[in-house]
Amino acid sequence: MSVSSSGSTTLSGSTGAASAGRGLWSSRLAFVLAATGSAVGLGNIWKFPYITGENGGGAFVLMYLVCIAVVGIPIMMAEVMIGRRGGRSPVNSLRAIARKDGLKPAWMLVGAIGILAGFLILSFYSVIGGWAISYIGTAASGQLAGQSADAIGGLFSGLLASPGTLLLWHTVFMVLVMVVVAKGVKAGLERAVTILMPALFVLLLIMVGYAMNSGAFARGAAFLFQPDFSKLSTTGLLVALGHAFFTLSLGMAVMMAYGSYLPKGVSIARTSITVSIIDTVVALLAGLAIFPVVFANGLEPGAGPGLIFQTLPLAFGQMPGGSFFGTLFFVLLLFAAWTSGISLLEPIVEWLEERKGMNRTLSTVISGTVCWLLGIASILSLNLWSDVTPMSFIPALEGKTIFDLLDFLTANILLPLGGLAVAVFAGWVMSKPALEAEMAMSSSAFRLWFVTVRYVTPVAVAAVFLYNLV
Numbered sequence: 001m002s003v004s005s006s007g008s009t010t011l012s013g014s015t016g017a018a019s020a021g022r023g024l025w026s027s028r029l030a031f032v033l034a035a036t037g038s039a040v041g042l043g044n045i046w047k048f049p050y051i052t053g054e055n056g057g058g059a060f061v062l063m064y065l066v067c068i069a070v071v072g073i074p075i076m077m078a079e080v081m082i083g084r085r086g087g088r089s090p091v092n093s094l095r096a097i098a099r100k101d102g103l104k105p106a107w108m109l110v111g112a113i114g115i116l117a118g119f120l121i122l123s124f125y126s127v128i129g130g131w132a133i134s135y136i137g138t139a140a141s142g143q144l145a146g147q148s149a150d151a152i153g154g155l156f157s158g159l160l161a162s163p164g165t166l167l168l169w170h171t172v173f174m175v176l177v178m179v180v181v182a183k184g185v186k187a188g189l190e191r192a193v194t195i196l197m198p199a200l201f202v203l204l205l206i207m208v209g210y211a212m213n214s215g216a217f218a219r220g221a222a223f224l225f226q227p228d229f230s231k232l233s234t235t236g237l238l239v240a241l242g243h244a245f246f247t248l249s250l251g252m253a254v255m256m257a258y259g260s261y262l263p264k265g266v267s268i269a270r271t272s273i274t275v276s277i278i279d280t281v282v283a284l285l286a287g288l289a290i291f292p293v294v295f296a297n298g299l300e301p302g303a304g305p306g307l308i309f310q311t312l313p314l315a316f317g318q319m320p321g322g323s324f325f326g327t328l329f330f331v332l333l334l335f336a337a338w339t340s341g342i343s344l345l346e347p348i349v350e351w352l353e354e355r356k357g358m359n360r361t362l363s364t365v366i367s368g369t370v371c372w373l374l375g376i377a378s379i380l381s382l383n384l385w386s387d388v389t390p391m392s393f394i395p396a397l398e399g400k401t402i403f404d405l406l407d408f409l410t411a412n413i414l415l416p417l418g419g420l421a422v423a424v425f426a427g428w429v430m431s432k433p434a435l436e437a438e439m440a441m442s443s444s445a446f447r448l449w450f451v452t453v454r455y456v457t458p459v460a461v462a463a464v465f466l467y468n469l470v
């Protein structure tokens, strides 16, 4: 547990000792920073644009926004609330609340899904984080300057075709994450977020400014914001829902863990909405920076996971000061991914510490190493194993590589299931007076939230699941 200069403790994870020493956030701001650090990451800048491109644009974006409002924000509030009420790591918080209100410890399962999901996500997240690191060097060495779309595309396929390079950067990313988690000193990183997040934001604005002059801004904006429902498939709807969870770091108890450090008396609703809005704006800005470049250069919006690595470098190559801005952009992207990666590893490490009595360093080394090993499967599925599609016997998973499968199963199945369980826990299992006390909202706002988590969210998640099954 680190102590900030003012003497109050900030979120930094317990150092293995009992929960007696758990400090509270020094302020609401500290929570917003850490939660934003977790939420804003590759999901916003890498994943959102590419899945939007693959799923036809406007209608998908609209459904994503609806999912954020109707499912994401209410569940974030529920997670933060459960975390603060339980005041422990997610699994133990759920167990404590469940016991206190005379409920079944089976709710621990919610935490278990979270730990598993975080672990699986981090394995491939780290590989993509590695791409960002690799592009820092590519941009800094001036390799992007003046390149054609073909050459930029070639650079990217060259990276994917090289397992050794991918492994190197995957390793570097994982080590960066493990060092911070092991030391339990996130205070420094959180302080960095106060500078780096706004910087990323400004840089995205510069990129949008560049896109405005690309000649295809109107087309890019129309692609993002003009819904054409004929282009939205049932799978697209599931992907939109899954992404609402992924991008807000929901369904795997991260916000629960952070919520356990939130001081009483801070509005859970206001705080959750702030984080969600920041996260959504970053994603939309990334889309506005990327799609005009796609259309201006005759590229394919549905190019897949490489989309930002094939479009933004093109923009950096053409704009004045591009090598500088490009380097800065990938450095900031790395930081955004880093703070998210930490929050993916944190739950499993905390669980090993609390339940297995392992010290923090050992828990981090063990879980990080296993995760790193699993990441190698994702790396190979980009090249040597690109034909390996182990679940092709299930129609919905046909043709998906290991990397695609990990992404699909975590974001679109595990996280929504975790979120569903959180909604049911908050809406049906916990006692209402406990909810009211913890949320401390006006009665009409409380009713709106309560009806949403009790009915709307579970029905929406279940409906999207069923719709995909039939």
Ligand code: PHE
Pocket (backbone or CB within 6 Å): 038, 039, 040, 041, 042, 043, 044, 121, 245, 246, 247, 248, 249, 250, 252, 254, 340, 341, 343, 344
């Ligand atoms: N929200 C992060 C992103 O958008 C990813 C993440 C998911 C982090 C789940 C933690 C938990 O990049």
